[in-house]
Amino acid sequence: MHLKILEYPDKTLREKSVAVEKFDALLHNMLDAMYPLMIQTNGIGLAGIQVGITKRILLLNIPDEDGEQPKENLIEMINPVISNKKGETTYQEGCLSVPSFYEDINRFESISVNYQDRDGNTTFLEADGLLSIAIQHEHDHLEGILFIDKLSSSRRRKFEKEYKKMLKEKKTS
Numbered sequence: 001m002h003l004k005i006l007e008y009p010d011k012t013l014r015e016k017s018v019a020v021e022k023f024d025a026l027l028h029n030m031l032d033a034m035y036p037l038m039i040q041t042n043g044i045g046l047a048g049i050q051v052g053i054t055k056r057i058l059l060l061n062i063p064d065e066d067g068e069q070p071k072e073n074l075i076e077m078i079n080p081v082i083s084n085k086k087g088e089t090t091y092q093e094g095c096l097s098v099p100s101f102y103e104d105i106n107r108f109e110s111i112s113v114n115y116q117d118r119d120g121n122t123t124f125l126e127a128d129g130l131l132s133i134a135i136q137h138e139h140d141h142l143e144g145i146l147f148i149d150k151l152s153s154s155r156r157r158k159f160e161k162e163y164k165k166m167l168k169e170k171k172t173s
């Protein structure tokens with residue numbers, strides 16, 4: 001399976017992902033193809049929709065204290081549901097689908113997540129810190145929401161201008 005990361009303003013990124021019902025070989029192939037792409041592109045999280053798969057699937061791999069992302073730290077979330085949102089935190093976020101841009105975004109400090117693993121087993125996780133932030137960011141992708149949607153209107157305008165300029169430069173270089 002060859003996958004490519006879709007970049008803003010690709011309209012597919014605005015689609016709402018649908019629940020996974022079959023935990024079959026096709027799902028496993030998708031997850032297995034997404035993982036190396038996330039690592040190669042230095043991502044800590046990747047949602048299916050970012051590679052054009054409109055299913056409620058997320059990968060998360062938060063770097064350890066040495067900055068490594070060993071595969072045993074990989075979390076695969078199928079059909080995640082976030083609850084128990086508490087506190088507030090701000091983090092400078094980026095996104096593989098919005099290359100080269102980083103912005104301070106407000107998120108809940110801690111959350112709980114109910115989800116299924118690749119075999120359909122129901123799982124529960126409590127998260128805080130960067131994992132909590134990454135889950136909220138990736139979960140937004142499932143709803144067609146990008147982190148730049150959370151910017152104030154003046155910062156959003158500035159972003160659109162700079163992004164357009166970057167796309168133009170990319171094309172000509």
Ligand SMILES: [Zn+2]
Pocket residue numbers: 094095096097137138141
């Ligand atoms: Zn993203």
